[in-house]
Amino acid sequence: MPELPDVEGFRKVLRSCAKGRVIRHVDVRDAGVLHGVSVRRLREALEGRRFTEPERHGKWLLARTGGPTLVLHFGMTGQLVCARPDDAYEAHDRVLFTVGADRQLRYRDQRKLQGIWLADDASDAERLLDRQGPDAMAVDREEFESALSARHGSVKTVLTDQSALAGLGNLLADEILWRAGLRPTTRASDLTEADRRRLYTQMRHTLRSAVSAGRVPPRDSWLTGHRDHPDPTCPRCGSPLRRSRVAGRGTVWCPRCQGNGS
Known part of the structure; x- marks a missing residue:
């Protein structure tokens, strides 16, 4: 099960793969991992924007864009992978974010116990995480x-x-x-x-x-x-x-x- 160190690793994957790059296309291969957002709304909110510096709180990853924030949780089997758009798909690749001309960020999850949310702004992202305690790495x-x-x-x-x-x-x-x-x-x-x-x-x-x-x-x-x-x-x-x-x-x-x- 992904814990804080794993999700911190996913944050680094997102940063190295996608930070500063334009989100050219969002391909939802399995809408079952989306929570409270439709495929159409996800595409409209993200395509054309750029990923900025990602953040992590506990087991949650926040992919900022300067506008809407993609909020990801990896459940028991989730992971974030950096690939090329022409790489063969894995069976459990659920959502693909093509960034720039030659990279693709893939949300991969076998059991689909959690998934992806879309927060419209910073306050909306805070509401999604309002039941979380202090981050174990940051708590004094x-x-x-x-x-x-x-x-x-x-x-x-x-x-x-x-x-x-x-x-x-x-x-x-x-x-x-x-x-x-x-x-x-x-x-x-x-x-x-x-x-x-x-x-x-x-x-x-x-x-x-x-x-x-x-x-x-x-x-x-x-x-x-x-x-x-x-x-x-x-x-x-x-x-x-x-x-x-x-x-x-x-x-x-x-x-x-x-x-x-x-």
Whole structure:
């Protein structure tokens, strides 16, 4: 599932592929990914405009044009690809934006759980994202600690709640909690000040590394590099990792390194 590092990578794809280029044609191959906008309206709003500097908030990507903004969410299987207009189509290429004479930005998504919206102006884009919490890369420590202490659910539930903190998904939450030595089921409101500060620090370190990699990397020194093994062990202490479900999400953790709480 695309998380903040993946979407930051898509932002860079959009920037390098399309920034400053005229949108010559919008080809909607599957209108099922459009939300609240018709194919005709999408074309009328975008064709002839230029993509400007794109922005990201959490798992959302905002493709600015100086007028209407294309707002994209990638669900579980979405991605943004830079191709040439004459490249063969992939089966899951849903919307194609031909930019300039020789490039094509492709919204590709197998499962179509999210998709594309069109915001008429900046205030309309803000309304689309008004239920999102602060971006996990931009949030300061005070705001982060306040969000945690104000909620009574498990710390993993809070970390993956996009209205509390935007951008973290299942892999990142497990990785960050493992690095911070905190059990996923610990109530967020029960964390000490030292716990919250350690969690914030590990979140920042993990995100910086993952953004540099363009995804949550399955490195051998990371929990992510072990979680899918048949009999996974902790890369820190060698203990068998446990699998459970927290708020309906598959969760992997180390009972020795994350032994706090119940």
